[in-house]
Amino acid sequence: MNKLFVSLALAVVAAPVWAATQTITLSVPGMTCAACPLTVKAALSKVEGVSKTTxxxxxxxxxxxxxxxxxxxxxxxxxxxxxxxxSTLKN
Incomplete structure (x- = not known):
């Protein structure tokens, strides 16, 4: 039981090391009107793990x-x- 607790505690402490926040810019050339960004933003915001979209x-x-x-x-x-x-990944 003690080993299990130590393993779980270690996993919780180490988990943030594996995950990292990343920011990328996508080129979205198909946006042709002022309403298009609303659809793009909504689609990206629905993806699990997304914290901010501009x-x-x-x-x-x-x-x-x-x-x-x-x-x-x-x-x-x-x-x-x-x-x-x-979209494509912008360099």
């Missing part, structure tokens, strides 16, 4: 902050694509 119509880009233990850039690009706005 979509700028004039630049045709979305900046997303997320927990990389819960999601990935590929999942975020899939989310925008499923909403009708294919």
């Amino acid at each position: 979509v700028v119509f004039d630049k045709r880009e979305a900046t997303v902050t997320f927990d990389n233990a819960k999601t990935s850039a590929q999942a975020l690009m899939r989310a925008t694509g499923n909403a009708g706005y294919p």
